C-alpha cells in the first residue's frame with residue numbers, strides 16, 4: 001500500500017496516516033451531516049453473561065449482504081446515506097480497495113471510549129484493510145503490540161484518515177482510551193470489507 005506513504009508500524013503490519021485527508025471546510029460539512037443524519041444508538045453487549053452498555057453511540061451502514069457479528073451482537077447494516085457513499089468512493093479510490101460497510105462511532109466526550117481490541121473477526125478475511133476517518137474533536141489512538149507490548153500513540157484530528165492493513169490485526173491491538181481532558185464530540189468511521197457469509201477464507205483465525 002505504498003500509495004499511502006510511509007508505513008508507521010515498526011513491525012508486523014501496515015499503518016498509514018493521511019492528516020487532513022478532508023480539509024477543514026469539507027470535514028466540517030461531513031461532521032454536521034453525520035451527526036444529524038446517522039441513526040446513532042446505544043448498544044448492549046454481553047460479557048461473561050452480563051449485559052453492558054458500550055461507552056459511545058454506534059451505527060452500522062453498508063451493502064445489504066454485509067452482515068457483521070462482533071462482541072456477540074449481529075449487525076445488520078442500514079442502507080448507505082449519500083454522505084457515507086461519497087466518503088466510501090473517496091476511500092475506495094485512495095486505498096484502491098472496495099469497502100462494503102462502515103461502522104460509525106460517536107464519542108460524546110472524554111468519558112466515551114473504545115477498549116483494546118483487534119479487528120480480526122473471520123468475516124473480515126485474513127489481512128483486512130480498514131480505513132478509519134476521524135471528524136470532530138481530536139483523540140489519542142493507541143496501538144499495542146501483542147508480544148513486545150510496544151505502544152504507538154497517534155493523535156487523530158478532524159479530517160484525518162488512518163489506514164490499517166497487511167498483518168497488523170494479527171500482531172497489534174488498538175484502543176481509544178478515556179481521557180480527563182475536556183473533549184467535545186468526535187465521530188469515527190471505520191470502513192471495512194465484509195466477506196459473504198459462506199466464503200470466509202479457509203485459514204482465518206477464530
Ligand SMILES: O=C(O)CCC(=O)C(=O)O
Nearest residue numbers: 103105119141176188190
Ligand atoms: O474511534 C476510533 O478511532 C477507533 C475505532 C475502532 O477501532 C473500530 O471501530 O474498530
Ligand SMILES: [Fe+2]
Nearest residue numbers: 117118119174
Ligand atoms: Fe478497531
